[in-house]
Every structure is written in structure tokens, then in C-alpha cells.
Amino acid sequence: MRIPFIKMHGLGNDFVVLDARETALPAITDAIAARIADRREGIGCDQMIVLEPSDAADFKMRIFNADGGEVEACGNASRAVALLHGTAARVETAGGTIALEPAEGGASVDMGVPKFKWDAVPLAYAMDTANMPVGWDDLDAPMAINVGNPHVIFFVDDADAINLAAIGPVIETDPLFPERINVNVASVAGEDHLTLHVWERGVGLTRACGTGACATAVAAIRKGIARSPVNVTLPGGDLTIAWEQGGSIRMTGPATEAYRGSFEWDDYS
Missing domain, CATH: 3.10.310.10 (Diaminopimelate Epimerase; Chain A, domain 1)
Incomplete structure (x- = not known):
């Protein structure tokens, strides 16, 4: 199965973006994401981003770090996705729904309201998160x-x-x-x-x-x-x-599309 991808970056924090909003991908494992992210034997990136349909927002953004682990949020990737999408959108992430909008040379993103309680960070036990005694x-x-x-x-x-x-x-x-x-x-x-x-x-x-x-x-x-x-x-x-x-937090900054390509899914699965 030949999979198209878009290589993008925000201030050098780089991403492989897979757009699965219209055509679903095979199941993604941590190992597959890590192989794609590998800079010597894969395409190479800090994060792999997968766009999927969403019932709760305009679309969903999944984020896999270079070690293959799926995480909740990525601000630089949000700006890159805003540039790729081309219009304002609400995006579902594992960390909550964010709002993004293209801007000149990049994007502006509403990252939501920050959380300060120890169990929302989370920490292993209660303490003052504003001045941690560690x-x-x-x-x-x-x-x-x-x-x-x-x-x-x-x-x-x-x-x-x-x-x-x-x-x-x-x-x-x-x-x-x-x-x-x-x-x-x-x-x-x-x-x-x-x-x-x-x-x-x-x-x-x-x-x-x-x-x-x-x-x-x-x-x-x-x-x-x-x-x-x-x-x-x-x-x-x-x-x-x-x-x-x-x-809520408003982040504004640049994003860039570097190039586009494709790969065989079986080479990484």
C-alpha cells in the first residue's frame, strides 16, 4: 500500500504528516511510528502526525513522538496542520479540542486553558505546582x-x-x-x-x-x-x-512545508 506524506516543520521541529481523513490507514503501532520517524532508516522526524475524521471537531490530529509513543499535544505541529488545512478549524487531540487558523507565514492556535493542579499535570503526589519543593x-x-x-x-x-x-x-x-x-x-x-x-x-x-x-x-x-x-x-x-x-493560551508563529513524497507501508510494518 503506497502512502503519501507531507514533510513539514515549525521552527525546525519537524513532522511527517499522514492525511487519513478520506482514506484510512492500516493500524498504527508504536513500532511503525518509530520506524517512520527514524532519521537513518526511515523518513525522519521529531513527530509523526496523523489526520483522521472526527465526530467532535472538523478533524482529529494524532501525534506520535520519535520513540513511537502517542502523546496528547504538539503546538508546532498544530501550526503546520493549520497551514496544510488552509482554513480555520477545530481539531480534536488527545489533550482536548484546539482551534487553529492560518496566519501570514504560519498560524495562530488557541491551545486551550492551562491546568495547574498536581493531579492534572500529573504528578505522583500532591504538592504546590507553582513552587515545587524538588x-x-x-x-x-x-x-x-x-x-x-x-x-x-x-x-x-x-x-x-x-x-x-x-x-x-x-x-x-x-x-x-x-x-x-x-x-x-x-x-x-x-x-x-x-x-x-x-x-x-x-x-x-x-x-x-x-x-x-x-x-x-x-x-x-x-x-x-x-x-x-x-x-x-x-x-x-x-x-x-x-x-x-x-x-486560554494563544500561540502564533511560523510553519513550513518542506516537501512531499510517498512510501510503502509494508516497508515499516
């Missing part, structure tokens, strides 16, 4: 937020100086986080400007993470160290995040 090496007192997927955020003097490649996987897999965690390390570059690096669960260091930018901007606004809208600078480029207390 730490790893030089990183301590983080904030935890669920923005469709779980994030922990550390604010430091210089985000570029943190060896996130070493400490990221340790924090991601700590028993405190029963569903693992995305790890964000940020520093304040101005009253409306943050610098951010992200260790993404199931992926590793990434050039950009849309949900990470959302979680980090919300955390900074809650702490009173930034004001909305916040410009978040990641290694791959900038995103703009707007959020007011009690409201």
Missing part, C-alpha cells in the same frame, strides 16, 4: 503545568549554560512524573521576552517546542516576571504567546 543538580523549585501535555519549567540566569542534554532525560523519567514530563529551562531576556531550551519527552533536545513555549510563558506570567504577549526565543526561532489569567 530539584535536580542546579535546577530546583520549578513550576509544573499541563497545556494539553505535561511540562515542568525552571527559570535560571542563563538557559544557554544548562547542560539539558544530560539532566533532561533524568528529569523526564523521574518517578515524580507518572506520564514522564517535558523539561523546559528558561531565562528572562526582557519584560516580554524569554529564552528557552526544551528537552521533549520521547524526542530529546528539540529546536522548538510549541507547548513548551506556551507552558513557559504561562509560568513566567504567573510568577510576575513577564507580561503578555511574551516573545519566546528557542534555538529554531521565535514564538509569540498570549495568555491572561483564567483564559
Whole structure:
């Protein structure tokens, strides 16, 4: 079975998009998703995105990380899908329904309302998620937020100086986080400007993470160290995040289609 795909990226966070809204795909396993995502023997991507019909929204978006695990949300992929779809849409995800709209050079996405309670992140046991009494090496007192997927955020003097490649996987897999965690390390570059690096669960260091930018901007606004809208600078480029207390998060930024191709499903199954 020959399967068409679209290769896309948002600030270098790249995706293989499979559009199954009209023609269904065979059953997808974690192993198949991981083989497609493999950069040496597959097509290569940070996430594989599958679009399917939905009874609850205009269509459904499924997200598979590079390790094959299916996850709840991906902000950069949402912008890429908005560019691909071409018009405003409501999209069902495992993390909730989001609203996306193409914008000049990319898209604007309503990512929904962030969750702050410990069991909504989730954490393994109750604690104050705004000032967590935990730490790893030089990183301590983080904030935890669920923005469709779980994030922990550390604010430091210089985000570029943190060896996130070493400490990221340790924090991601700590028993405190029963569903693992995305790890964000940020520093304040101005009253409306943050610098951010992200260790993404199931992926590793990434050039950009849309949900990470959302979680980090919300955390900074809650702490009173930034004001909305916040410009978040990641290694791959900038995103703009707007959020007011009690409201939903609005993420705006670029998305790009790189190329199109096709593959034989049996080569990966």
C-alpha cells in the first residue's frame, strides 16, 4: 500500500504528516511510528502526525513522538496542520479540542486553558505546582503545568549554560512524573521576552517546542516576571504567546512545508 506524506516543520521541529481523513490507514503501532520517524532508516522526524475524521471537531490530529509513543499535544505541529488545512478549524487531540487558523507565514492556535493542579499535570503526589519543593543538580523549585501535555519549567540566569542534554532525560523519567514530563529551562531576556531550551519527552533536545513555549510563558506570567504577549526565543526561532489569567493560551508563529513524497507501508510494518 503506497502512502503519501507531507514533510513539514515549525521552527525546525519537524513532522511527517499522514492525511487519513478520506482514506484510512492500516493500524498504527508504536513500532511503525518509530520506524517512520527514524532519521537513518526511515523518513525522519521529531513527530509523526496523523489526520483522521472526527465526530467532535472538523478533524482529529494524532501525534506520535520519535520513540513511537502517542502523546496528547504538539503546538508546532498544530501550526503546520493549520497551514496544510488552509482554513480555520477545530481539531480534536488527545489533550482536548484546539482551534487553529492560518496566519501570514504560519498560524495562530488557541491551545486551550492551562491546568495547574498536581493531579492534572500529573504528578505522583500532591504538592504546590507553582513552587515545587524538588530539584535536580542546579535546577530546583520549578513550576509544573499541563497545556494539553505535561511540562515542568525552571527559570535560571542563563538557559544557554544548562547542560539539558544530560539532566533532561533524568528529569523526564523521574518517578515524580507518572506520564514522564517535558523539561523546559528558561531565562528572562526582557519584560516580554524569554529564552528557552526544551528537552521533549520521547524526542530529546528539540529546536522548538510549541507547548513548551506556551507552558513557559504561562509560568513566567504567573510568577510576575513577564507580561503578555511574551516573545519566546528557542534555538529554531521565535514564538509569540498570549495568555491572561483564567483564559486560554494563544500561540502564533511560523510553519513550513518542506516537501512531499510517498512510501510503502509494508516497508515499516
